[in-house]
Amino acid sequence: MLDVKDLRVGYGPAQVVHGVSFQVGAGECVSLIGPNGAGKSTILKAICGLLPILGGAIRFDGQDIANQPGYRIAERGIAMCPEGRQVFPEMTVLENLRLGGYTRRRSDLRPDLDEMMQMFPRLRERAKQLAGTLSGGEQEMVAIARALMARPKLCIFDEPSLGIAPRVVDEIEDTLRRIKATGVTILLVEQSVSMALRVADRAYVLEAGQIVLQGSSAELADNASVQNAYLGH
Ligand SMILES: Nc1ncnc2c1ncn2[C@@H]1O[C@H](COP(=O)(O)OP(=O)(O)O)[C@@H](O)[C@H]1O
Numbered sequence: 283m284l285d286v287k288d289l290r291v292g293y294g295p296a297q298v299v300h301g302v303s304f305q306v307g308a309g310e311c312v313s314l315i316g317p318n319g320a321g322k323s324t325i326l327k328a329i330c331g332l333l334p335i336l337g338g339a340i341r342f343d344g345q346d347i348a349n350q351p352g353y354r355i356a357e358r359g360i361a362m363c364p365e366g367r368q369v370f371p372e373m374t375v376l377e378n379l380r381l382g383g384y385t386r387r388r389s390d391l392r393p394d395l396d397e398m399m400q401m402f403p404r405l406r407e408r409a410k411q412l413a414g415t416l417s418g419g420e421q422e423m424v425a426i427a428r429a430l431m432a433r434p435k436l437c438i439f440d441e442p443s444l445g446i447a448p449r450v451v452d453e454i455e456d457t458l459r460r461i462k463a464t465g466v467t468i469l470l471v472e473q474s475v476s477m478a479l480r481v482a483d484r485a486y487v488l489e490a491g492q493i494v495l496q497g498s499s500a501e502l503a504d505n506a507s508v509q510n511a512y513l514g515h
């Protein structure tokens with residue numbers, strides 16, 4: 283479904299992603315793990331059309347999507363739940379969710395809003411509350427629900443557990459599993475490597491802008507260097 287080949291991306295003259303290749307198949311949950319500053323968010327931004335690429339290719343459903351504007355990529359069925367949540371703080375929970383469905387007919391959104399409120403009962407209670415007044419975990423739920431409102435084929439998550447209370451992290455893990463069970467394809471960047479390897483089918487390890495290791499989640503969880511670097515064994 284998503285095929286990234288020899289991707290090179292950077293900021294101005296500074297290249298930070300040096301020829302990265304990976305695939306995400308339909309219905310798969312694939313994780314990208316690696317230390318801070320490795321280039322994970324940079325790759326996700328390039329996929330979503332938020333950063334121009336310097337080289338390589340990004341194909342989605344067989345079509346070249348590299349360097350297309352973000353709204354085009356959203357229309358094709360890719361949604362992003364960004365790092366730091368990026369909810370619209372001065373808008374209500376409901377308004378944030380509606381915005382997530384902006385590529386769709388407004389009259390089609392009602393059942394999806396109901397579905398999101400069922401998935402996140404806490405958001406139903408807070409539907410009229412300004413998103414900026416919610417806890418970090420609740421804002422993460424808004425960001426996840428907002429992304430799902432686009433009915434994406436591929437949903438991309440950038441560090442959903444970052445800065446969230448441990449009790450709520452379990453809820454987010456559970457949410458990711460439920461989303462996967464609905465058939466949505468997932469690309470997950472997650473600093474909690476143990477969580478990423480529990481949820482994902484496969485993973486790629488990115489260091490300094492290059493893939494250094496890849497395999498099934500079970501293989502990587504057994505790998506000594508992954509255990510030393512990321513799992514605290
Ligand atoms: N807006 C930016 N301008 C310049 N450099 C950036 C910018 N954002 C990130 N970088 C640099 O790109 C590298 C990769 O960052 P990032 O993709 O955010 O890493 P990760 O998500 O893996 O922690 C880092 O060295 C970071 O300092």
Ligand SMILES: [Mg+2]
Nearest residue numbers: 322323365441
């Ligand atoms: Mg990042």
